[in-house]
Amino acid sequence: MNNEDRKSAHILDSALPVFVRYGFQKTTMADIARTAGISRASLYLAFNSKEELFRAGSARAHRLTMAEVEAVLNRTGDVIDRIAAAISAFQQGLIAPFGNSENAKELFETNMELAEDITIAARSKLIALLSEALGEARERGEIDLAASGGRPADLAALIAAAMDGIKHNFRAGGPSDESMRLLMRILQLALMPESRR
Amino acid sequence: MNNEDRKSAHILDSALPVFVRYGFQKTTMADIARTAGISRASLYLAFNSKEELFRAGSARAHRLTMAEVEAVLNRTGDVIDRIAAAISAFQQGLIAPFGNSENAKELFETNMELAEDITIAARSKLIALLSEALGEARERGEIDLAASGGRPADLAALIAAAMDGIKHNFRAGGPSDESMRLLMRILQLALMPESRR
């Protein structure tokens, strides 16, 4: 990571809590510069506009989170457990930081206006990663997809959809985690090879 | 309470959480109107300006809180206990609603700009009420001021000063409550009549 990147990263890390506190609309570039400990002029050297800055923040959050998701999926262990951990990492990285904010709704809307493509790409990648993990588990005979009749990609999409549905009611410590755990248990049972039943 | 007052009260009650959320500066009249469920035009029928609205809010909070403080002091029981309860009511009514907000500092500053007289008057009244309670307790022989050498007004001012000092570090559940309890125990010991020692 070069110097330029470290500077940008520092700015984005400083900007996040400001956006969370005030929402996109009420946050000014002066607020962000002050929080980052730099001048407004310098802020404009790093980002050409508030919208570009927000987009970069979204991109960074998605990049870091997806790296974490990928790392979690590449661990050893039961595939369902790894998927559960991956979903958890996804939520921790992309929803939790905002989910408790009173400005969550406005921020999500802003994100969809300014960074929808990034969000969609990350979601696609998540599904691809889950699908890949399921496919490999099937090769190894760890799970049996024949009984449920689904392909890895379909199962991955289902899991992502459930996660989506749950996230809309997200509040830390709410029933969201429980719903997700339930889904994982159901999957585990449904995908268990006959040989282990 | 007439209709006009109920309307104003409703607006002020709606405005408080908005101010707490955004601070005075970033809160707009449109925000308040939306939260109160009325039009911006109606909001201006009730209050001529944002500053007047804030002042009215401060006045209302002080009025309600001081009524509660007075009621608590007029209960039966040990005078020190009643004073402790009164201080607690004062803090609950005037500090707790903001003390946990990230905008606490800005809001207190705004209050001092727009409603300093109200704040000072309430503080004076608090001291007068405490002083009165102490004076009556002395008449009844419940406490002995001779040993400490203070007059009721001096003691009342001391208590208020301690409360002030503590409030600047106020965070819910912080050490503030403990400091105040300690002061009360000390007072209880110091003012106990010799006959009971």
Place this chain on the structure above:
DNA sequence: GACAATTGGACTCAATTTGTCTATCTGACT
């Protein structure tokens, strides 16, 4: 229908914010 209360919307004016630019400063390196 009369009446009062409320509203959306248009409007002005002032303040704020955005984004740009320049002259100046600072610190590192030579």
Place this chain on the structure above:
DNA sequence: AGTCAGATAGACAAATTGAGTCCAATTGTC
């Protein structure tokens, strides 16, 4: 000391937002 790159304060125009006012239209009440 001289040079250079990066950061800064501050000024600035343009755009946006917000405050406060006003009124015609609407709503609900009697």
